[in-house]
Amino acid sequence: MTLQQALRRGLDKFLSILGANILLTLIIFGLVLTPLLLILPAAAAEASGNPSGALALICGLLIGLIVGGFVAIFVYIACSLYPSAIMMENESAIGGLSRSWAITKGYRLSLFGAILIAIILAAIISAAISFPASVIDQPAVSIVAAAIANGIVGAWLVIVAAVAYDLIVRQPTSLFAAPPPYTPGFGYGPTPGFAPAPPTQPQAPPPGGP
Numbered sequence: 127m128t129l130q131q132a133l134r135r136g137l138d139k140f141l142s143i144l145g146a147n148i149l150l151t152l153i154i155f156g157l158v159l160t161p162l163l164l165i166l167p168a169a170a171a172e173a174s175g176n177p178s179g180a181l182a183l184i185c186g187l188l189i190g191l192i193v194g195g196f197v198a199i200f201v202y203i204a205c206s207l208y209p210s211a212i213m214m215e216n217e218s219a220i221g222g223l224s225r226s227w228a229i230t231k232g233y234r235l236s237l238f239g240a241i242l243i244a245i246i247l248a249a250i251i252s253a254a255i256s257f258p259a260s261v262i263d264q265p266a267v268s269i270v271a272a273a274i275a276n277g278i279v280g281a282w283l284v285i286v287a288a289v290a291y292d293l294i295v296r297q298p299t300s301l302f303a304a305p306p307p308y309t310p311g312f313g314y315g316p317t318p319g320f321a322p323a324p325p326t327q328p329q330a331p332p333p334g335g336p
Contacts, residue, residue, distance in 0.1 A: 256268070
């Protein structure tokens with residue numbers, strides 16, 4: 127796929143990717159923020175009413191916050207391949223999230239490790255570029271340093287998701303109920319490991335035939 131084809135394809139699927147991103151963000155923030163929104167009224171009740179009951183409620187909500195955080199991480203990892211599914215398989219926003227959830231089964235721990243390493247390396251490189259600029263204390267230098275850091279590490283998670291999608295869906299098709307439904311017309315190559323069948327040779331006519 128050329129750059130022009132990629133840009134055209136991205137514009138065609140922009141609304142689907144945007145909708146999936148908004149939906150996934152709302153789900154993750156809902157899982158994390160709901161316990162926090164419940165903790166605030168409990169803290170107010172502790173200050174005015176029954177301290178022991180409110181304290182127990184706050185402890186329970188804090189546990190719910192921790193559990194919600196883990197669930198949010200799990201949901202993010204399971205749905206992290208939705209852009210590739212939307213782009214490569216012509217899925218809708220919800221279809222891309224569902225497809226990502228399906229194809230990441232059995233690979234979510236590996237995906238978590240890859241994304242975590244990418245985030246840590248991106249943070250280290252960004253800090254290494256931005257810290258000297260912050261010491262100089264010049265706004266223009268800081269802006270340039272931030273732009274350089276973002277240009278270097280900004281696409282890493284996208285690359286991780288694209289490579290992970292390619293490695294998962296290009297496994298032998300026996301792992302799936304059906305071959306991955308690639309959208310035709312974009313020049314995708316054959317699945318590695320599956321050589322095309324050789325052309326059949328015409329059989330010679332039987333002896334004594336016409």
